[in-house]
Amino acid sequence: xxxxxxxxxxxxxxxxxxxxxxxxxxxxxxxxxxxxxxxxxxxxxxxxxxxxxxxxxxxxxxxxxxxxxxxxxxxxxxxxxxxxxxxxxxxxxxxxxxxxxxxxxxxxxxxxxxxxxxxxxxxxxxxxxxxxxxxxxxxxxxxxxxxxxxxxxxxxxxxxxxxxxxxxxxxxxxxxxxxxxxxxxxxxxxxxxxxxxxxxxxxxxxxxxxxxxxxxxxxxxxxxxxxxxxxxxxxxxxxxxxxxxxxxxxxxxxxxxxxxxxxxxxxxxxxxxxxxxxxxxxxxxxxxxxxxxxxxxxxxxxxxxxxxxxxxxxxxxxxxxxxxxxxxxxxxxxxxxxxxxxxxxxxxxxxxxxxxxxxxxxxxxxxxxxxxxxxxxxxxxxxxxxxxxxxxxxxxxxxxxxxxxxxxxxxxxxxxxxxxxxxxxxxx
Numbered sequence: 367x368x369x370x371x372x373x374x375x376x377x378x379x380x381x382x383x384x385x386x387x388x389x390x391x392x393x394x395x396x397x398x399x400x401x402x403x404x405x406x407x408x409x410x411x412x413x414x415x416x417x418x419x420x421x422x423x424x425x426x427x428x429x430x431x432x433x434x435x436x437x438x439x440x441x442x443x444x445x446x447x448x449x450x451x452x453x454x455x456x457x458x459x460x461x462x463x464x465x466x467x468x469x470x471x472x473x474x475x476x477x478x479x480x481x482x483x484x485x486x487x488x489x490x491x492x493x494x495x496x497x498x499x500x501x502x503x504x505x506x507x508x509x510x511x512x513x514x515x516x517x518x519x520x521x522x523x524x525x526x527x528x529x530x531x532x533x534x535x536x537x538x539x540x541x542x543x544x545x546x547x548x549x550x551x552x553x554x555x556x557x558x559x560x561x562x563x564x565x566x567x568x569x570x571x572x573x574x575x576x577x578x579x580x581x582x583x584x585x586x587x588x589x590x591x592x593x594x595x596x597x598x599x600x601x602x603x604x605x606x607x608x609x610x611x612x613x614x615x616x617x618x619x620x621x622x623x624x625x626x627x628x629x630x631x632x633x634x635x636x637x638x639x640x641x642x643x644x645x646x647x648x649x650x651x652x653x654x655x656x657x658x659x660x661x662x663x664x665x666x667x668x669x670x671x672x673x674x675x676x677x678x679x680x681x682x683x684x685x686x687x688x689x690x691x692x693x694x695x696x697x698x699x700x701x702x703x704x705x706x707x708x709x710x711x712x713x714x715x716x717x718x719x720x721x722x723x724x725x726x727x728x729x730x731x732x733x734x735x736x737x738x739x740x741x742x743x744x745x746x747x748x749x750x751x752x753x754x755x756x757x758x759x760x761x762x763x764x765x766x767x768x769x770x771x772x773x774x775x776x777x778x779x780x781x782x783x784x785x786x787x788x789x790x791x792x793x794x
Contacts, residue, residue, distance in 0.1 A: 377657035389630030435589035439581030449644020617697035628662035632716025639720030655717030666709030673702035700758035707769025739764025
């Protein structure tokens with residue numbers, strides 16, 4: 367089902383109104399992590415320092431995304447309840463998701479203690495490993511405060527220079543600050559608009575939590591599969607030395623930055639599709655999802671061109687090391703190859719989540735990444751001596767396959783929804 371011009375005209379404005387704040391939030395989150403790499407990239411041992419940040423941040427992200435993914439059921443429950451006019455139901459889902467996140471915290475923190483032995487067993491470059499372990503252990507959040515990096519990494523205002531470890535401290539402090547601001551804003555918004563959030567019953571609703579887990583667990587597994595494969599690739603590249611690992615970190619930061627735009631659009635797609643289904647308007651749900659996918663694909667096409675046209679300029683923003691820059695240019699070319707398909711798969715995943723389907727993306731990511739892309743990439747890297755570029759080539763193929771499959775999965779979902787009776791949607 368193709369999106370017509372009339373549908374695009376009707377849907378682009380409301381989609382952008384919801385997506386732009388989400389995109390800006392995602393870009394702000396990621397840009398702080400980029401500052402982390404840029405700051406340590408100016409240290410004397412820039413390649414080793416960037417490699418340490420790469421290992422620490424990538425393994426942390428795997429744990430963080432599993433926890434965040436488990437709460438993705440909120441996208442479905444809250445948006446559909448809001449579309450149906452059940453505001454208190456939205457509040458109860460939010461409250462019980464907080465209970466679930468509190469219960470998850472010790473389980474997600476425990477793997478931190480296993481990190482040193484894990485990395486040592488993978489034969490990571492010793493210089494990188496020495497910096498990566500304390501950097502990761504101190505990363506309790508993933509937003510880097512620029513001022514904190516300047517003070518702690520380089521040792522300003524009387525503080526002793528901490529190098530890569532300082533970036534971890536500034537990240538943790540900034541994330542705690544951000545959490546406090548968000549809680550404060552939530553309470554202010556509730557008071558100003560009288561949403562009666564604070565009047566929501568505080569009892570634990572176990573059936574609702576089970577529903578959240580049922581919807582969120584496939585999303586959590588999908589995010590873990592995706593972030594996990596990049597973390598494993600990071601560890602494999604670390605075996606090649608500091609320069610390939612630093613190049614990998616620069617390229618990964620760059621494609622992660624562009625990825626934030628379709629990720630924000632995906633959240634908007636989940637909300638708009640879910641609200642439309644809550645109103646039992648299946649035609650609008652299909653139009654909302656299709657428009658969002660178009661926007662994500664359009665942006666990532668432009669991003670692909672930028673990676674092909676300005677690779678050296680991008681690399682030089684991170685480091686003056688010419689060997690790192692040369693290696694980065696090759697990886698950015700591989701990243702350019704999958705930008706379009708990454709945008710499609712990301713937004714299609716959000717649209718499917720709004721429709722309550724979190725399993726299809728999970729199976730798709732597992733097959734493409736772990737059965738096809740990773741083995742191929744490892745073979746190209748270590749057997750054919752392609753180095754880090756070989757691993758990136760394997761991941762590029764995986765993302766191309768995921769984008770194609772999930773686009774067809776969304777079209778199939780739209781056709782199915784068009785034939786679902788309204789009373790069935792109401793019960794869902």
